[in-house]
Amino acid sequence: NAGVTQTPKFQVLKTGQSMTLQCAQDMNHEYMSWYRQDPGMGLRLIHYSVGAGITDQGEVPNGYNVSRSTTEDFPLRLLSAAPSQTSVYFCASSRDRGVNTEAFFGQGTRLTVV
Amino acid sequence: AQSVTQPDIHITVSEGASLELRCNYSYGATPYLFWYVQSPGQGLQLLLKYFSGDTLVQGIKGFEAEFKRSQSSFNLRKPSVHWSDAAEYFCAVDTGGGADGLTFGKGTHLIIQP
Numbered sequence: 155n156a157g158v159t160q161t162p163k164f165q166v167l168k169t170g171q172s173m174t175l176q177c178a179q180d181m182n183h184e185y186m187s188w189y190r191q192d193p194g195m196g197l198r199l200i201h202y203s204v205g206a207g208i209t210d211q212g213e214v215p216n217g218y219n220v221s222r223s224t225t226e227d228f229p230l231r232l233l234s235a236a237p238s239q240t241s242v243y244f245c246a247s248s249r250d251r252g253v254n255t256e257a258f259f260g261q262g263t264r265l266t267v268v
Numbered sequence: 269a270q271s272v273t274q275p276d277i278h279i280t281v282s283e284g285a286s287l288e289l290r291c292n293y294s295y296g297a298t299p300y301l302f303w304y305v306q307s308p309g310q311g312l313q314l315l316l317k318y319f320s321g322d323t324l325v326q327g328i329k330g331f332e333a334e335f336k337r338s339q340s341s342f343n344l345r346k347p348s349v350h351w352s353d354a355a356e357y358f359c360a361v362d363t364g365g366g367a368d369g370l371t372f373g374k375g376t377h378l379i380i381q382p
Binding site: 158183185186187189194195196197198199202203204210212244246247248251255256257258259260261262 | 272277304310311312313314317358360362367368369370372373374375
């Protein structure tokens with residue numbers, strides 16, 4: 155039972171480069187989301203999805219794109235990386251919303267933009 | 269809008285001593301509250317959660333937390349810390365349940381002295 159799997163674990167990008175952070179879950183969860191973690195800022199929601207084909211913006215969506223073509227996968231795309239996107243990125247999933255719902259997190263992707 | 273405040277950025281505790289990490293939240297309705305732990309280089313692990321009922325909740329690794337509605341607090345406690353408890357601790361409030369509804373505090377970094 156792998157849970158939520160993120161790849162890669164580490165990445166260094168040059169300013170202006172593009173890349174996709176991968177997130178996959180094997181729990182058949184409908185809800186998936188991306189957070190970024192910055193020192194002294196906690197985790198902030200970037201984008202989320204409530205099911206295949208449905209995505210929406212979170213608190214800090216600028217500079218990021220997402221899509222949800224399958225229940226299992228929720229990739230996060232940086233089209234033109236900027237130093238301000240240097241962060242640790244976490245993907246999360248949950249079965250649904252409401253009482254007794256637990257969110258499961260991946261191990262994180264540490265991204266550095268130079 | 270909901271918010272979470274963790275007043276202590278860093279806390280240093282001697283091994284074997286007791287621990288209390290503070291968390292205050294702001295939310296208009298009955299909150300769903302969580303404590304997560306992030307060990308160095310790891311993802312987020314759920315320690316415990318409060319949805320309703322008994323205001324003292326037990327979690328994993330010997331942690332407990334008490335919900336006090338009058339003080340809008342959800343402080344995390346452990347009677348005797350171990351060196352392996354050194355980590356970053358995040359309090360979160362969930363306004364809708366699920367992977368996309370979490371608002372995190374900025375975290376408290378726990379240092380354990382031998």
